[in-house]
Amino acid sequence: MAEPMKIRAQAEGDSANVKVLMNHPMETGQRKDAKTGQVVPAHFIQTVTAQVNGKTVLDAQWSQAVSKNPFLGFKVKGAKAGDKVVVSWADNKGDKNHAEAVVA
Amino acid sequence: MKKILLAVFGASLLFGALNASATPEQDRKEVLEYYKNKFPNLKFDDYVNGALALSQDALDQYKAIMEFPPYDSEVDKAKKMWETPFKNGKKYADCGNVGKNMAGHFPYFDEKLGKVVTYEMAINSCRKANGEDEFAYDDMKTMGLLTAYSRSLSDGMKMSVKVEGAKALAAYEKGKVQFYQRRGQLNFSCASCHIHQVGTTLRTELLSPALGHAVHWPEFRGGDSVTTLQARYVQCNKNIRVVPFKPGSAEYNNLEYFHSYMSNGLPMQTPVFRK
Amino acid sequence: MNTKRRTFLKGAGAAGTVAVAVAAGLLKPTEVLAAEWNKAAFDAKGMPDALKVLNASGAADSKDITIKAPDIAENGAVVPVEVTSKIAGTSSIALMVEKNANPLTANFDLANGADGYVSTRIKMGQTSNVRVLVKAGGKTFTAVKEVKVTIGGCGG
Numbered sequence: 001m002a003e004p005m006k007i008r009a010q011a012e013g014d015s016a017n018v019k020v021l022m023n024h025p026m027e028t029g030q031r032k033d034a035k036t037g038q039v040v041p042a043h044f045i046q047t048v049t050a051q052v053n054g055k056t057v058l059d060a061q062w063s064q065a066v067s068k069n070p071f072l073g074f075k076v077k078g079a080k081a082g083d084k085v086v087v088s089w090a091d092n093k094g095d096k097n098h099a100e101a102v103v104a
Numbered sequence: 105m106k107k108i109l110l111a112v113f114g115a116s117l118l119f120g121a122l123n124a125s126a127t128p129e130q131d132r133k134e135v136l137e138y139y140k141n142k143f144p145n146l147k148f149d150d151y152v153n154g155a156l157a158l159s160q161d162a163l164d165q166y167k168a169i170m171e172f173p174p175y176d177s178e179v180d181k182a183k184k185m186w187e188t189p190f191k192n193g194k195k196y197a198d199c200g201n202v203g204k205n206m207a208g209h210f211p212y213f214d215e216k217l218g219k220v221v222t223y224e225m226a227i228n229s230c231r232k233a234n235g236e237d238e239f240a241y242d243d244m245k246t247m248g249l250l251t252a253y254s255r256s257l258s259d260g261m262k263m264s265v266k267v268e269g270a271k272a273l274a275a276y277e278k279g280k281v282q283f284y285q286r287r288g289q290l291n292f293s294c295a296s297c298h299i300h301q302v303g304t305t306l307r308t309e310l311l312s313p314a315l316g317h318a319v320h321w322p323e324f325r326g327g328d329s330v331t332t333l334q335a336r337y338v339q340c341n342k343n344i345r346v347v348p349f350k351p352g353s354a355e356y357n358n359l360e361y362f363h364s365y366m367s368n369g370l371p372m373q374t375p376v377f378r379k
Numbered sequence: 380m381n382t383k384r385r386t387f388l389k390g391a392g393a394a395g396t397v398a399v400a401v402a403a404g405l406l407k408p409t410e411v412l413a414a415e416w417n418k419a420a421f422d423a424k425g426m427p428d429a430l431k432v433l434n435a436s437g438a439a440d441s442k443d444i445t446i447k448a449p450d451i452a453e454n455g456a457v458v459p460v461e462v463t464s465k466i467a468g469t470s471s472i473a474l475m476v477e478k479n480a481n482p483l484t485a486n487f488d489l490a491n492g493a494d495g496y497v498s499t500r501i502k503m504g505q506t507s508n509v510r511v512l513v514k515a516g517g518k519t520f521t522a523v524k525e526v527k528v529t530i531g532g533c534g535g
Contacts (some may be wrong), residue, residue: 058497059487065484066484067327067502071174072499073461078492
């Protein structure tokens with residue numbers, strides 16, 4: 001079960017500044033396990049979608065080269081305090097996760 | 105010939121730091137003065153940032169990462185550990201000497217025990233007094249993680265380590281010898297890198313000032329690997345090819361006592377990201 | 380939605396359809412399926428191939444793209460990169476690490492008020508150019524920043 005992701009959304013002027021921290025190993029598929037010597041299979045987030053009040057504002061696709069426990073920051077013009085932000089991701093193994101926050 | 109040169113070089117760098125007649129306060133001021141001359145642009149509080157204070161590029165990365173550090177959920181786990189009651193229903197905070205605005209008083213010299221007591225030892229005393237097993241000092245999953253939250257409750261508090269009485273002074277002096285004594289295959293002391301060569305690069309690493317070292321532990325290295333100060337002593341000793349002592353040993357406790365006293369007056373800041 | 384909007388990894392149509400479906404209440408936000416991951420683009424080896432797959436070989440240099448990334452990475456596993464595009468109508472931002480085996484690292488399609496701005500952290504195996512591609516109004520723009528990666532002696 002994927003661990004929770006965290007969203008901080010802050011109104012700044014006429015925009016909302018959104019910061020997301022996901023919990024994911026982002027395994028490249030190139031790393032060997034120190035104990036077993038076996039290659040750790042690739043396991044990484046491939047798609048991330050962000051919506052504000054139900055409208056998609058960001059649609060991302062990622063490779064293995066995004067860091068472990070990925071960070072994503074974006075800004076949305078016109079979004080204001082009280083607006084609902086939803087972020088969801090899906091990885092190459094079919095795991096999914098999503099979280100919601102309200103712009104503060 | 106090379107050996108002689110090294111010896112002369114080494115001796116010239118000691119600037120009287122091994123002068124046993126100096127008081128801890130004289131030692132601290134001497135180190136402070138030394139850094140002030142070396143880095144006239146640094147403010148006192150900048151030293152909490154370690155080597156980052158010497159590179160704007162590195163500091164910018166640190167700030168970008170600290171906005172939402174990759175270890176965030178680890179700290180949540182640590183907080184839960186801290187707040188979960190013992191089997192007897194009591195909590196860490198009930199012990200009275202660990203928790204909010206306490207970490208800056210550690211290490212201290214306990215006259216009754218006749219030895220230096222670190223914050224981690226106080227955590228273990230607290231556990232023992234409440235009928236729980238003690239944590240191993242080198243276990244980052246328990247002691248490391250717990251203190252990553254527990255010590256953060258003292259953020260902003262000024263480091264205020266005291267050396268009072270002959271026995272305390274003796275422990276401090278032992279720590280000072282640990283710090284300045286050259287050891288191991290590379291014949292380095294702590295001071296070789298972190299006093300004398302501070303600010304220069306050693307194998308691409310910018311050497312951090314010893315002043316400020318003690319205030320930001322545990323840190324999360326490389327993203328989410330929690331590391332206590334004494335676990336870092338072990339890594340550091342291995343790097344200079346010294347057989348390390350064990351975290352929780354009298355040697356490291358005395359070293360931490362000396363090392364922490366040097367940072368008196370600096371604000372505590374835990375946990376932090378380091379590369 | 381601007382019909383001229385072009386993104387690197389898919390046509391503008393798909394995103395538009397999803398947004399309409401959400402707005403009409405046909406889909407709950409959590410049920411929105413992101414566009415299929417573009418395997419060909421991410422598997423492309425070397426810059427010429429990657430640029431070709433992205434149809435971005437002729438990208439024009441732009442001073443309106445700012446890449447905030449370190450000169451020397453503290454840790455190649457966590458390199459903060461922040462991209463700001465002041466180009467009007469920026470509809471997507473792609474991040475590439477030229478010397479990684481598969482250069483394409485991330486692509487961000489932006490819509491419905493999202494600024495030409497993204498911030499993330501990436502892995503870099505060695506010193507390399509970080510290249511940014513921006514699509515705006517059907518055109519492709521690019522900018523580059525070198526990030527040095529060192530393997531340290533004692534880990535700071």
